[in-house]
Amino acid sequence: MRKQSLALAVLLVLTGPMAAEAGEAKASPNGPRELIGNYGDSPAQCQSYHRKSDNITSISATSYESCGGSMCGADIVSHRKMKDGYILDLKSSGNPSGWRVKVRLLDKGIEVTSLARRGPPKTETLARCTKADAIAGIGLRPNQEPDANTSLNPVFAAYYALAVPGKCAGLAANTQTADAMIARGRSAWTEWLRKGSNSQHATPELIAQDIAREKRDAQDAVRADAAEIETFCSEVLSAFGDGGRVEPNLLKDTRGKT
Incomplete structure (x- = not known):
């Protein structure tokens, strides 16, 4: 009788909650x-x-x-x-x-x-x-260390905006403002290099390479963002359009409104 009771108890366990857990596992x-x-x-x-x-x-x-x-x-x-x-x-x-x-x-x-x-x-x-x-990062370089130098941020943003019309028909970049941002960023980057321990990198050739890298990275970022964000061409105006959070009035919507 005791063996039958034990067998019944085992059967109840195997068909109860533990059996469900075993099935899930x-x-x-x-x-x-x-x-x-x-x-x-x-x-x-x-x-x-x-x-x-x-x-x-x-x-x-x-x-x-x-x-x-x-x-x-x-x-x-x-x-x-x-x-x-x-x-x-x-x-x-x-x-x-x-x-x-x-x-x-x-x-x-x-x-x-x-x-x-x-x-x-x-x-x-x-x-x-x-x-x-993904939308919050439009126009921005990837997150940097808190103490990282930010001189090249406007360079990246300017090249980003200049690349947008290639993905968004009807949007035009303010090239004059973009060129001014790039020049300002290059100057700030050069000054920072000359003052710090990286002064050996403050040559015109190396600085030109740094600026060219930012341009490539920004163009790659536009392609990646456009592929990831379905509403990219409207979201990018929140970053660079009228009152844009990254740089206002760097992009303009030239499409006529009906």
């Missing part, structure tokens, strides 16, 4: 759709997330990228659904034996815990990046 290929997206170390870091790699984690159906380096990526082999998130099985060329991370879903992001075999678990909280973060 069954491995499925690749990663879950619910996690696909980009995440920043902080909400501020999410600005222009689509054109930066440092401090940005990108999750697709098959990959988990934690930075832009070749050793920062992993393949998502499978996942298991848990009560408040998922466990991901990862593998990479640097770690072919694989490892696991637990990803707990939060209201505005995720909590990632590394389940490495060696050492204590490491947990970090990441903010989910949104289209609003």
